């Protein structure tokens with residue numbers, strides 16, 4: 001069971017459908033892991049449903065009704081049939097985005113402990129990537145030029161504010177500085193969604209900052 | 218809780234006056250329609266549903282959005298067609314008909330926005346949802362009570378809070394877009410959202 005959750009205002013945007021694609025995908029992976037946020041987002045959807053009921057109806061002509069009636073015999077698109085869970089531990093939404101499992105992805109090495117795999121979501125403003133940190137490995141201390149959502153998929157990591165395990169969701173704002181370290185017992189894989197590149201603060205990695213680009217799409 | 222699916226037209230008419238839950242009848246009528254569509258491909262039931270929901274969807278499509286009249290009509294058509302096609306997946310013991318329809322409308326609108334903005338993605342808004350798997354009666358009862366309470370309390374919210382909820386939910390705007398539009402700080406938007414959610418007594422303790 002997850003211990004770190006998205007804040008209510010983020011869940012409100014999620015349940016209203018107003019979050020950008022990559023961020024919504026990240027929250028939905030947390031919700032798959034977290035019954036609590038599932039319940040909460042159910043209730044938040046009821047707010048939308050109640051507001052919808054209260055809208056001032058706008059007249060709809062009979063032509064529109066007739067053209068829908070004429071289309072009722074259309075073949076139902078196959079995509080409505082949800083693929084059954086295949087027992088894989090990869091969250092369903094990630095299965096939609098990658099083929100195979102994490103080991104089939106192309107990973108880019110960044111230092112000795114960190115590998116990154118960038119995943120295409122179609123969201124032009126957010127980078128959506130998997131981070132693989134070796135057991136006990138440390139990500140160089142960095143701050144953010146924008147926001148960073150992190151979701152632990154396997155293993156765990158800690159920073160000055162806490163220790164995070166599978167399903168935990170962490171949201172960082174531009175001013176936050178941290179240096180995540182994977183737990184000692186196993187490798188850590190997390191999903192990170194950024195709207196601006198990271199900015200390293202330690203002297204060893206600072207030189208990279210001008211070269212960091214957001215790999216969004 | 219299964220009551221809805223087994224209620225006949227007659228029962229609905231008779232139950233109108235002495236229904237234990239005030240206002241429940243209308244909701245039940247729409248559940249009934251969706252169930253009839255699923256069972257019998259009932260076009261008359263579909264037409265009734267259309268006459269009630271299509272005008273709401275049109276209003277939803279036009280809420281503060283930049284959708285043209287054509288795109289709004291396209292959205293209404295697409296949502297109603299989905300309601301027909303997905304009726305078999307509707308479970309009246311789990312969801313209120315209007316919540317179910319609203320969810321489809323919300324997802325279709327998000328996808329339409331993304332198409333219009335030329336997003337090249339394999340993900341739909343529906344993929345971002347999750348299957349609500351609970352079968353536990355007490356949870357289902359709890360959900361129903363939440364729904365009724367939220368509806369009732371919504372009318373008591375101060376204007377500055379309900380205005381923001383309308384922008385977020387009906388106009389599909391992010392908190393930062395609302396902040397820019399109303400020219401108030403982002404922090405104020407977020408705290409008004411939080412206050413509103415508190416007043417609606419949506420439990421957030423973890």
Ligand SMILES: [Zn+2]
Pocket residue numbers: 002004005006030034036037038
């Ligand atoms: Zn949660």
